[in-house]
Amino acid sequence: MTLDIITSPALAPATHGFFTRKGGASSGVFEGLNCGGGSSDLSDAVEVNRARVAGAMAVAPEKLVTVHQVHSPDVVTVTAPLEGKPKADALVTATPGLAIAILTADCQPVLFADAEAGVVGAAHAGWRGALSGVLAATVEAMEALGARRERIAAVIGPSISQRAYEVGPEFFEDFMAEDPEFSRFFAGGAGDRMQFDLPAFGLHMLREAGVSRAEWTGHCTYSDPARFYSYRRTTHRGEADYGRLISVIRL
Template sequence: MNAAPPFARAGALEDVRHGFFGRRGGVSPPPYDSLNTGSGSGEDEAVLAENRARIVAAVAPGAQLLNVYQVHGRDCVIAEQGWPHNDRPQADAMATATPGLLLGILTADCAPVLFADRDAGVVGAAHAGWHGALAGVTDATIAAMETLGAARANIVAAIGPTIARASYEVDAAFRARFADADPANDRFFAEGASGHAQFDLPGYVAHRLAAAGIGRIEIIDHDTYAMDGAYYSYRRATHRGEPGYGRQLSVIGL
């Protein structure tokens, strides 16, 4: 029997079935070695399916893994039953109150955010890159969970491995987008090289969660860019001129 791939857990999510997986413990050959789960990478679907199966077995054996076709937006879909992987809806978040479904979010520097209201039996998952975070993808996820019976005051959230401020250099135009939305957002930027700044994506996502009324928020402090042996990173692959990059998977289910 193959060993389960390693993954990180969040104390805030307690006994809810979940995991933040990295790039270890799968069957992908180089350059994707070894737990790539993203169809957008162009890797053989049979390999990706085996990697996804290992993740499901590690967290929720027998569950049906659901992904969405992520588009860097804010839409959240409610999953009441499964759908085929090759016919997944376009969205960047999911919410469910249905046992046996495992919600999966793909990332390669963006922030995976997992949500749970244990009392109501409702979970959610969001892909929060800077586009989606600024547009309010986490707010949309919370609202969708509420339609399923979750109470905002009872929802806890965990922000998984993402690119950290020390690794996330942005230009002045990027910084201005956030300032235009709210001048107070400037606190998520540190001065960098001339004409550039360092952006704190997980800090901004945590701020949006707190502003939405989420009282317990945990950040898994793993920098996907810096931890090249543990996580995939789009930005790192681009800087190195690598031929492609994998995607890691974060999952949560009832």
């Protein structure tokens, strides 16, 4: 099956893609392009899937670089294929031929590019990472490689949308403790529940970091099981595990 890859003109001319679950070798609950080595999927299937992604990005599999994501604000600057997988949630590079990638299943995959400087970035930004500053940290790491934040374009890929993201009062309080103005990213729900707008919050944090062009592709992971994996949908269905989507960018 042909791979289904979402791209954005904002990131041109950098080669990039928000890969959907279509076109992979995994089966069962992981059916499709599961690229999550941390899942209970067959490791051989995950390797095949990652090799297909690398091929689509025109790099060797060992040059498809990922990290061990931990919902942190930490960024790794990549100049060569990594030994092992350091704990971090974003990567930046100015090295042609290296494809940097992050994995998601409702959290925001964010790809960055400063075409003039030749610097790209990729960030995993769930609510915790976005709140703790991973997006601003990615911009700062790109600047250290010669990028300028007013030239950086950033695109948020398929993520859980507000209509599917119900949260409780403790979640809301975490945001209020950081900044009461963040209340505007919440809408009323049933009882004491609220609906959180993760992509809108991500766009806000990108603009606060000085990114001049920030967009969301508009795809909701929860609402489209044919194209996307979703941790929350898996939880609601009582399934044992879930696949991970991969988002990649390279010079």
